[in-house]
Amino acid sequence: MKNKEIKILLSAPRGFCAGVERAIEIVEKALVKYGAPVYVRHEIVHNKFVVDNLKKKGAVFVEELEEIKDKTRPVIFSAHGVPKKIPLDAKNYKMTYVDATCPLVSKVHREAENLNKSGYHLILIGHENHPEVIGTMGQLPKGSIDLIQDENEAKNYKFEKNKELAFVTQTTLSVDDTKDIIQILKRRFPKIREPLKEDICYATTNRQMAVKNIAKNCDMFFVIGSRNSSNSVRLVEVAKKSGCINSQLIHSKSEIPYDLIENSNTIGVSSGASAPEILVENFIENLKKKFKVSIDEVEIIKEDVVFKVPKKLN
Ligand code: SF4
Known part of the structure; x- marks a missing residue:
């Protein structure tokens, strides 16, 4: 050979990317500032090597705030973003929290929120159960945002409400597949409002x-x-x-x-x-x-x- x-x-x-570098730096700096343990809700970024390294330094990874017994310890939210309810829960628990949501994910959150406030019904193009999708859907009241995952779902999406439609997308989708989904939505709903600047980062x-x-x-x-x-x-x-x-x-x-x-x-x-x-x-x-x-x-x-x-x- x-x-x-x-x-x-x-x-x-x-x-x-810049969002991942920032999220890791946030955990490292929090460990220096607050000492160990620092809790992290969900894998800070989706990589085992990164997570294992931070564990060695004193980070403890959990999926939900309820798993954290000592609520006097700080908690960090992962780069993927969290539903609106999570920082509120942390406040109610009187926990110190640091939000490591990537600013480009936060941009999509604010976009969805503003469109919702302006009276639009939202579509999120993304993959079910991905934490970013859970976080973005969780910015809006239930029933005001629907998930579309592929072309088929775009073709069959039913919308009869007396509202204008708008869409946002997950930041990490395939650029080409997303274009095809958007084309279908635009053909079916010519007035659908799109993001001012593309959401895929x-x-x-x-x-x-x-x-x-x-x-x-x-x-x-x-x-x-x-x-x-x-x-x-x-x-x-x-x-x-x-x-x-x-x-x-x-x-x-x-x-x-x-x-x-x-x-x-x-x-x-x-x-x-x-x-x-x-x-x-x-x-x-x-x-x-x-x-x-x-x-x-x-x-x-x-x-x-x-x-x-x-x-x-x-
Ligand atoms: S949105 Fe883009 S820049 Fe931000 S963490 Fe995800 S991949 Fe990185």
Whole structure:
């Protein structure tokens, strides 16, 4: 195997986005400011490596506030955002909380809220049960926002209320699939109001564009990221749709398919917005143990977005 030459096309941008960097920094700074334990409601970002590292530093992950026995300890809300009820519950428990919701998710929350106040009935395009979707739906009173997950649901959506329609989207969807869903909605409801600025975030868009750019030149494509990471899973779909059908996710329990890689000449590598670069480096190091590896990084755009952490942590 060692003589086999493999070319890696390394997709860029990849990995951590500004929202993920900020969320991790919030937990780290909270640990310094308040000491351990600091509670985090839900995985701060969807990556086991990140979560395990923060656990070692004293973060304790829970799914609901009710699980926290010592309510004198601070709690952090994850980057995906939370329903309106959660900060209210924390206030009622007299808990100190820090909201690590990505500012680009908060933007969608405010957008949905303003449209609702202006009398619109909302559609959220997104995936059921994803925490971001639960958080966005939870900004509005029940019955004033409906979820549409795919083209089929857009085709069959029934709306007879005496109200105008508007839509918002999850930030980590497939850009192309979402366009198709929006087209159907616009055809069926020509007056539907759309967001002033697209809700799918810059990081999701850039990572998908970068993968699209190289996938057709790859025999196999690997996306480093967790199974519950929406944008990582979307990157695998994008690679498949863009011409590399042998595309797969490399998550914490994945075995690297060396046999298949041996039959490839060029492989593509990217990583989801919540996957640290060390995991990409480890993956490439493992390949180097088996093959003669050359790396060509293909960058389509430079990112310089930075989000500040809340002032109370400085
Ligand atoms: S993927 Fe986008 S919305 Fe999600 S945390 Fe990153 S920048 Fe924010």
